[in-house]
Amino acid sequence: MISGRIACRSIAVLLAGATLLPLGSASADTADPVPPASGPEAELAPGIPLSLLPLWQLDTPDQALPPKVYKPSEEEEAVEPQDAPEGADDLVEYVDPMDSFGDVTCSEETGQRQREVERWLKRPVDGEQSKGDCQAIRAFQKKHRIRPAIGYAGHVTWATMQLVTASKNPNAAKKCPVREYRVACVDLDRQMAWVQQGRKVVYGPVHIRSGRAGYDTRKGWHRVYWRHKNHVSSLYNSPMPYSQFFSGGQAFHGIYGNIFTGVGSMGCVNLRVEDARRLWVLLKKNDRVYVWGRRPAA
Template identity: 35%
Template sequence: MEVALDKLGTFGEVTVDGKQSDADCKAIRKFQQRYGISPAAGRAGPTTADVAQRLAATDTSRCKTGSGTTFCVDLTHQTVFAMRGGKVVLKPTVTRTGMPGFATPTGAYSVQNKALKEWSNPYEVWLPYWQRFNGGIGFHETTTYIHTKSIGSHGCVNLLPSDARAFYELGKVGTRVYVFGHRPGT
């Protein structure tokens, strides 16, 4: 956990020594709060460790980008980030993609339309910060706890509220979307 947090940076001072200090606990709590991990108690449980390892393992160079903005979805690590001109403009964050039978399709797409709030007829739920990129599949704020591994989306790219807003503000109709990797279990 310390190694992953140290690699990610920005959460406070972490000493990589195998011991959990007060500074480590503060950094872990800040990390848990940022990524919506409950409870955000400053102790590194399995969910915290899993999220930190997935983020630290995300290789942004695997995303095929063009000259403009590209939203990159890493199915293998269940992370998403944005790049522009080969540089990361939104750091990797957690996502939840398609569950078995509803796999998020890999490939290159583009944002087809956007809505601050889109009603999903099949699932009877509002989808905040909606950005459609393939048929009925798009980016949106999650409507459930994103870290529940036993569930997935119906193909959409679920995001934490602050991340959904950041991607919505950055994206435009025509923004490139590149989905790569394979979600374990699908």
């Protein structure tokens, strides 16, 4: 029955460019995932679906079943994954098409994150775009290379403000447990991750993209149980650079697209390729991962 559902959904992918949703289940609370079921479904792994959509529009499917664990060959491990395509990591704000294609200097549109951005910039918090708001937002966008710098208070601008705030002490709210050993902290509320050892931050914070509604990145304590630098999805034959699995089919890994797309992943913690590369060097098998919060609505 599972294979039948997968076949039907494969047709849906070809017809609509939609994401194929593999099936399966695994405990969300165990430190180590349960052994995979037998059969071809046990070898499914998250990946990027083949479609006619541009890279930045692609989602990253995931499933609860862990991938088939094996020891990569020395030749395989010696190959470094490719860098992301030029421009894939750019901070691009998704704006109204009239603002995007027109000769707009200062957007009059009220952004999805208008109130939060106004508060951060110490502007009057009324949730309505004004000329003063736009000028202040544009100045921030230009400083942090957010395009188009037209003063629109969108998700990318707000995410960048949160990262700037967190840069000195991402665990100021003490939501990630402090331990003597390394802990990879995943903050779903702010869509960022970092690694700390004791009270010292040794990596990040960096932007992430976590699971969308219905396919949430599982919260609580986990453990890195399998790492594969050049993992490829057996379902889509698609690359998952610097994969570090910590809960069933959910893993840290880089994506060859923009992590600021409105839709979340299907459970994995997506990173820019360069951030995934740096995390790969730092984390080791059995390092602990702690996840909390909730991904904000798109």
